[in-house]
Amino acid sequence: MKTRILFALIFGCTVRLFAQTEAIDTSKVNLDVLKAPSSPAFNLLGLSPSDIDRPTDVNAFALSLQNSTKNFTALPNSYAVELAPVYLFQKKLITLDQFKASDFKHVFWQSFTLSMGYTHMGPEGKEDVDSLRKSKAGFGFKFSIIRPKFSEQTQNVYDNLVIQQKIMLKNYFSAEAKHALTKEVVLVRDSLRKLTSIYPRGDERIVSERTRLMARLEELNTKINEDGNVELEGTEAFQTAKKIAADFKIERVGPFLDFAAGLTLDFPDDRFNNSLVSKGGAWLTGGFESGNQGLTVMGIARYLFQPDKIFADDNNVIQSKDVSTFDAGGKLLFNGFSGRLALSTEVIYRSILTTSTIDPSWRLVFNTEYDIGKNKKLTFAFGRNFDGAISKGGNLIAALNFISSFGSARKISSN
Template identity: 30%
Template sequence: MRGFVLTLAALFWHQMLFAQDDSQNDSQGEEVTLDQLAVPSSPGFLILGEEITSIEKPTNATDFIASVKNASDGFSSLPKNFAIEFLPFWVFGGSNTNYKSLTSNSVGDNIEQSFQVSIATQTKTTDAGTDSTQLGLGFKFSILRGDINDDFAKHARRVQNLLNEFNLEMSSRAAKKENEDTQLKALNRRLLDADEDDEPGIQKEIESRQAEILKEVELQLTKEKEELKNLATEYKFTRYGWKWDVAGAWALSFRDQNFDEREVQRFGIWTTFGYETKKVNENYLSFLGLARWIKNFDDPYIDVNDATLEADNTYIDTGLRLIYTMKEKLSVSGEYLYRQSRDIDEISSSDRYTLNVNYQLPKNKVVTFTYGKDFDGNITKDGNLIAAINLVVGLGSERSLK
């Protein structure tokens, strides 16, 4: 039986701005963030056989995810399974992406912005008492991400206009305060009469005083700023329509945790395709299908003579998932997968089915519960129960309007 597990995903901080025109970017201003936290999926964990959900819903990209998965023993043991995911585009220079590119559904933008690298490890103790470590390396990208929901697009334009007005008001007040500030006037007079060697120091004092004035104005507008931030978080960044993800991964095994004893255990490629409906009374449905090809090396099985053998084998998985999301807070889904062995006749077909419940908590947190049956083993059918709780904490799932 699989242990009752806790997955902790920490989404590493990496700020991205909705860039405006160069003329707007040159000026200082306040920014408003929009949460787009989604439950992460790790191709690295999936290829190791440690996934909670096999058919992942295509989601908005998050810059960096660190997942810790622990067979708990009452949540008391140290984690042996660990995964890191990151999106190179957002980590290395994606902060200049404008709102139009982020919200587009062109194939080029979709692949570039969603391409994700996944690295996962898993350590298991054998019957002989020795530890064996597996390493999963994976990738994932979106070909289709769907269209931005109409309500959000209208809301984003409204927030952007109010934000522009706020920044103009702050700049206007700061300029007026600078013109009336006696300390700044004195510094400017000193700068006019200063020697060339003294100018840099005086200029630094002027810039410091200007920053102080801007901070004072910002404090005066604290109420307006908080109202604007609250307004921005009224709508969640979501997409509807056709969605299509492609992913792949490799699994390496290190016997007795010896680097020299490494070998490729399996590799695979899979795709998730589906449709998400528009919201009706803040509720919507997602219909998803999966096709997956996995190649296993030295796969154990029992032949017609009841002898345990090993041979390379290919599996084909197909499945469906239905998700019902209510008011962006609670989602309930059912998933079914069917697995066929292509190379070894003695390995019977098997299936996997799960019930998943996700609940959105305040401040970028999601709790998920999964219960169901896993694929049967080739040697024994024991250990196919899935029972899991996941906690996802978002620290980098925000996109800023500036």
């Protein structure tokens, strides 16, 4: 049953991804159609996010593999795993302070994810028919090259959290110092230090006495630590830090650049030494993140190999076999005058690299909106469409609109 559901999801999602431009109304198309998928391999392979294992350490990964391969005795009908190698190899880079860093090493490792998937099923409705089963594998990865820094507000909140942690550390030391058992800890430590001066070197009593004293020291430290944590919970710094941490959200400001890529392989005769690349894709996304206000710039470049639907081919003129496409887009958004003025420009370019049957085309839209208050907005749009059909002279496709509400003026929240 699970296999059938998975099968349906696989092909359903495959169609969704590569047919994302299907039935697109080109007058409404925007930059979102070019966006990089969150997990390139699964999107290319068509696996559902709910079927993906996301182990966070080596043991979990081993367990995931073991379960899916029936204790390493058989290849699974489907298996999908997404790994963040930083969990496995660079655990020292995952604390909050490390997420502040903007150097390539930190940015790369913290954002690098690998996705791998495998399916071995028949076509829709015949998923379990052995003679019709075909193997497919998908591989993908994504990482950031440039990451924006913490915004000033995020940095202030972070600094405040650090202040509270410093106070908590002092509180913990204070609780430890005044604990009734601390005097005994000092005595046990002294006894441990003196062991080698009391007994001659190599004397067996050193080992037995050390073991006894260490066991007592462990008991004392465990109790002191437990009580220290109880006392810590009652401090103002603990509660303040809790509030800060509970509401902590990272907002970043600055330039960013992300890369994602993936491909799927078909194994026509189910032999791993005979494979064909059935689909492939690469996405480069960059821009400038300005937080909640100001200027936001975003650009996307996308390369696809054998997509199910070619973005530049509205009328399905060409077959996608052996076809590569390149699409790109840019967006510029400006919010000013306390959010009353919004200006945006969006441009999308689409082309087919391997054939000249269809010429590259592009679309440009310019939008502006100004809130003049009391429910009234002045809007203006101007642009040129892919086909250029509505372009005339200045390529004007939109008009100046003045929208006024009916009835009495209503307050509109700026949020």
